[in-house]
Amino acid sequence: MCAKLAHMAELDERALGARIREARERAALKQGELGALVGLERTAVNKIEGGVRKVTALELSDIASVLGVRMSSFLADPVPALVSHRSSQGLDTADSKIDRLLASIAADVEFVHSLAAEELGLPADEGETLQRPSTLADADHLALQVRDLLGMDARSPLHDLVDRTASIGLLTFSRDLGVDTADAGTILLRHGAVSLVNSRNKVGRRRLALAHELGHYLVADEYTIDWRVTDLPSGGDIESRLDRFARALLLPEPGLTAAWDQHRARDLRETAVVLASEFRVDMATLARRLEELSLVDRDGAFLIRGTTTTRADIVDLGLFVPMDLEGTSLPLPYQKAVLRAFRDEQISQERALELLHDTFAEDDLPSLRPRREDEIWNFVS
Numbered sequence: 278m279c280a281k282l283a284h285m286a287e288l289d290e291r292a293l294g295a296r297i298r299e300a301r302e303r304a305a306l307k308q309g310e311l312g313a314l315v316g317l318e319r320t321a322v323n324k325i326e327g328g329v330r331k332v333t334a335l336e337l338s339d340i341a342s343v344l345g346v347r348m349s350s351f352l353a354d355p356v357p358a359l360v361s362h363r364s365s366q367g368l369d370t371a372d373s374k375i376d377r378l379l380a381s382i383a384a385d386v387e388f389v390h391s392l393a394a395e396e397l398g399l400p401a402d403e404g405e406t407l408q409r410p411s412t413l414a415d416a417d418h419l420a421l422q423v424r425d426l427l428g429m430d431a432r433s434p435l436h437d438l439v440d441r442t443a444s445i446g447l448l449t450f451s452r453d454l455g456v457d458t459a460d461a462g463t464i465l466l467r468h469g470a471v472s473l474v475n476s477r478n479k480v481g482r483r484r485l486a487l488a489h490e491l492g493h494y495l496v497a498d499e500y501t502i503d504w505r506v507t508d509l510p511s512g513g514d515i516e517s518r519l520d521r522f523a524r525a526l527l528l529p530e531p532g533l534t535a536a537w538d539q540h541r542a543r544d545l546r547e548t549a550v551v552l553a554s555e556f557r558v559d560m561a562t563l564a565r566r567l568e569e570l571s572l573v574d575r576d577g578a579f580l581i582r583g584t585t586t587t588r589a590d591i592v593d594l595g596l597f598v599p600m601d602l603e604g605t606s607l608p609l610p611y612q613k614a615v616l617r618a619f620r621d622e623q624i625s626q627e628r629a630l631e632l633l634h635d636t637f638a639e640d641d642l643p644s645l646r647p648r649r650e651d652e653i654w655n656f657v658s
Contacts, residue, residue: 291328296351297337298326300344303377315339345377349384356383356466375459375502379473382450383464385632386471389614392623396614399469400446406497409515416518420525423495432532434556438484439601442472443608447494449487450611450634451476451602461486462502463493470494474602481559483602488523521569527558528566537572545573547594549581554596560584605634616643 301311301322308326309319315336317325324330332340341348390397407423410416424431427441435441439449446469454475460482463472472490474483486503493501503516536555540548553563564581567573573581591598612633619629620643630637 289328290331293332293351294326294328297332297340300340300346300351301326304344306344311340311343314343347381347384349388350381353384353388356380356387356464373459373502375454375462375473375475378452378454379462379464379471379502382471382473383466386448386611387466389611389618389632390466390468392618392621393614394468396610396617397448398443398446398610399448399466401468407495409496410518410522413518413521416521417525417530419492419495419522420529423491423522423526424529426495431529432535433529434532435527436557436599438487438527439606439608442487442491442494443610446470447472447491448608448611449474449490449602450608451483451604451606452634453477453604459502459504461490462500463490463498464500465494465497476602476604476606479559480599480601480603481553481557481562484527484557484599485520485523485559485562487602488526489519491526492519492522524562524566524569528556528563530570532556533566533570534572537567545577545580546584547590549584550586550590550596551594553586554594557599557601560586605636607634607636619643620645 301308306314308322311317312319312322316339317336321330325332325336337351338348341351386397390399407419408415410419421431424435426445427435428444429435429441442449447463448469449472451474455477458477459475460478461472461474463470472487472494474486474490476483478486489503490501493503533552533556536552537548540551543551549560549563553560556563558566561582564573564578567581568575568578586596590596615624615629615632618624619626622645624632626639626642629642630639
């Protein structure tokens with residue numbers, strides 16, 4: 278708290294007031310409504326937002342709680358990509374659920390990076406930006422480039438997608454965002470980027486969404502929210518080309534063709550079930566990729582789209598059931614960095630659990646080493 282108070286003293290009252298106003302407007306509250314919720318007159322809220330009246334730490338804490346944001350979000354400099362995105366949207370546009378979560382996760386990662394950058398492993402520089410695909414052929418070529426970047430050959434199934442994307446600076450989180458909302462979103466940080474994937478979707482669709490977000494990251498799109506990536510038509514816009522890239526990344530032509538030849542003696546339904554499991558994709562993605570590679574016709578693709586993998590299939594065919602991006606999940610480097618900051622006593626137990634999004638219980642945290650008496654005196658001298 279002392280560090281926050283020091284930062285408050287340094288932060289210009291007008292800038293702090295502007296951040297409070299923006300957060301209030303995104304929460305769709307009027308000044309009087311906010312004031313009533315935190316025990317302030319509307320005129321006091323107006324003066325705080327205008328930088329005329331100072332806000333105390335307790336008042337700021339209450340305001341943050343009511344607006345559903347962390348107090349630190351008012352005090353830390355926001356991620357440039359987030360500022361750019363919100364400026365382009367205008368203050369009259371309310372943030373969606375995924376917008377708010379992405380902003381919160383980005384702030385968490387930036388904070389953790391300031392404490393344990395080595396554990397987090399984000400790139401020190403911006404790195405090479407790959408060329409944005411202008412054709413579907415470009416999208417296929419980009420998939421080959423990215424497989425090489427991820428240390429993958431041109432044939433093998435890409436099973437450890439989350440870990441491999443983290444190795445090049447894209448940290449992927451998942452959360453159940455519910456139905457009728459975005460599949461995923463990505464925001465560039467000062468170092469690297471974070472993606473948030475909707476875990477309500479089935480695992481194949483989640484993996485396709487992440488592959489799509491990886492494309493946005495590598496062509497340096499500052500801020501993206503993607504809806505229904507599996508439903509995009511094959512067209513000339515960047516989203517459809519990145520969707521093609523995602524399919525080619527997860528279902529590389531040489532590997533898929535070889536697997537198709539190996540299993541095609543089975544009936545079409547069983548072949549589809551085996552291939553979807555082997556490459557860990559959903560049936561819609563598999564059907565579309567097989568059709569665009571002319572391995573099935575339209576009728577065959579239609580049959581595959583309607584196929585559902587059953588428990589009997591899993592048992593009879595010895596299939597693996599992946600758990601990628603299940604529920605609330607955090608990338609491993611991020612978890613390690615939070616634990617490092619906790620071990621080094623840079624953050625409290627409560628803050629560590631908060632940063633770990635309640636995926637850890639108190640007993641899951643490591644024990645802190647006992648301090649020698651001379652070390653304790655160093656804190657009070």
